[in-house]
Amino acid sequence: MRKALAMAISLIMALSALFAIPVSADENVVNLTIWSPTDRQLVEEWWVEKLAEWNAAHPEIQVSREAIDRSDSYAYDNKIATAVTSNDLPSIFYVDGPQVSYYAANGIIVPITEYFTEEDMADFVPSTIAQCTYDGELYAMSATESGVAFYYNKEMLKEAGIDVDDLDSRTLENPITWAEMEEIAEKCTTADHVGTHIIMDHGEGLPYALEPMYISKGKDYISEDGTTAAGYVDSEEAVETTAFLAELIAKGYANVDPIQDEFMNKACATMIGGSWEVSTLETGADFEWGVTYYPVSDTGKAVSPCGDWSAAISRDCENPEAAGEFLQWLMSTENVATYAAAIAKPATRNSAYADAAMADYAEGPRALFVEQLNNTAVPRPRTPSYATFSANYAEAMTNIFSDAATNGSVDNDYIQSELTNVADLFTEDYETYYS
Numbered sequence: 001m002r003k004a005l006a007m008a009i010s011l012i013m014a015l016s017a018l019f020a021i022p023v024s025a026d027e028n029v030v031n032l033t034i035w036s037p038t039d040r041q042l043v044e045e046w047w048v049e050k051l052a053e054w055n056a057a058h059p060e061i062q063v064s065r066e067a068i069d070r071s072d073s074y075a076y077d078n079k080i081a082t083a084v085t086s087n088d089l090p091s092i093f094y095v096d097g098p099q100v101s102y103y104a105a106n107g108i109i110v111p112i113t114e115y116f117t118e119e120d121m122a123d124f125v126p127s128t129i130a131q132c133t134y135d136g137e138l139y140a141m142s143a144t145e146s147g148v149a150f151y152y153n154k155e156m157l158k159e160a161g162i163d164v165d166d167l168d169s170r171t172l173e174n175p176i177t178w179a180e181m182e183e184i185a186e187k188c189t190t191a192d193h194v195g196t197h198i199i200m201d202h203g204e205g206l207p208y209a210l211e212p213m214y215i216s217k218g219k220d221y222i223s224e225d226g227t228t229a230a231g232y233v234d235s236e237e238a239v240e241t242t243a244f245l246a247e248l249i250a251k252g253y254a255n256v257d258p259i260q261d262e263f264m265n266k267a268c269a270t271m272i273g274g275s276w277e278v279s280t281l282e283t284g285a286d287f288e289w290g291v292t293y294y295p296v297s298d299t300g301k302a303v304s305p306c307g308d309w310s311a312a313i314s315r316d317c318e319n320p321e322a323a324g325e326f327l328q329w330l331m332s333t334e335n336v337a338t339y340a341a342a343i344a345k346p347a348t349r350n351s352a353y354a355d356a357a358m359a360d361y362a363e364g365p366r367a368l369f370v371e372q373l374n375n376t377a378v379p380r381p382r383t384p385s386y387a388t389f390s391a392n393y394a395e396a397m398t399n400i401f402s403d404a405a406t407n408g409s410v411d412n413d414y415i416q417s418e419l420t421n422v423a424d425l426f427t428e429d430y431e432t433y434y435s
Helices: 004-019 042-055 075-085 097-104 120-121 125-133 154-158 166-167 177-189 205-217 236-251 277-284 320-332 332-341 350-352 356-361 365-376 384-407 412-433
Strands: 032-037 061-068 092-095 148-153 270-274 289-292 308-315
Touching: 004 061, 032 075, 032 356, 042 061, 042 075, 042 320, 042 332, 061 075, 061 148, 061 320, 061 332, 092 097, 092 320, 097 308, 097 384, 148 154, 148 205, 154 166, 154 177, 154 270, 166 289, 177 236, 205 236, 205 270, 236 384, 236 412, 270 277, 277 365, 289 365, 308 320, 320 332, 332 350, 350 356, 356 365
Parallel strands: 032 061, 032 092
Antiparallel strands: 092 308, 148 270, 148 289
């Protein structure tokens, strides 16, 4: 009987969180709503527990959440777009990191700088602060981050005569170079598997995972102020970077259309892969693997990807002060630590790693990603025209890689043409809406 009652109560709480049932109709109570994407069961349970904790301690500010299914990748974005048009946004909603600038530039979210102290700001990893800042103001905050590094199948590398001990001993000051990455890929490419994996997907995964290579070579996709792509994504440095990547495809060292779970399925020997791959490999790999720092150009500096979903206060929030108070609590050290552990991602607050929930990040692969976040991570371009850039860059890179695979060679003029088109389309969008 007690078990059934407990299950019923849990179900009511879950439904309340899922469908954003108002916690109180009392006019003296501030009701806040949150929209965020659905996630793994542990995360959904975390939300139920934490909102119950807040609501019990703050009868004057009651918070409910609507979890939006992302099985359709556009459902969440479409719901927000509809709410923007109808001026019916929730008090707080989550946005993907590179979209913070878009929402800020269009006045859809409001600054939250005042809700975080200097001590708070110093505790968050620099990449998170950079990702969530636009025009000098903090507009969002995230509890979790991401990263990308170089994974390798130790068994395959040993068979190819690669010094695995050398890779295992690399440091942030001595990452592998592009030349070393290509040499490993060449030696490890056989009739049974390719040497490396560089295509996370043919969408946002391309600009996300590959941007550090451009920065390491000397030019980012877009100017630092977010206004200009011409002379950046189509620069000489960018063409050389793109040609290096395309040559891996042309020479057959990487697949233009990787098979599913290519590294896990032993269809490639190495991989440019995300921080989320660690937990997958720990539980599913039947081979010995390692991970080292993101590759650096032969003459450049070490850079790595980052970014994740962040919470922002909407322009339609009737009580931003109450929302700010809740957001500050939501992003506390304890909450960041337990949320990051539940969702299996690196935490954004360095103090969170002292929490027992984050013990797995003290050493090994996870510690490597934390080290990158604090030292080499660079967020994607902070520009309101990022979505336009991202879609067109991904299309251009897919075209370039496909051309390289088909012809077995790299055409720099073709690369230049494709990247110039990306720059032109960015310029058109930015000058039309934001110049």
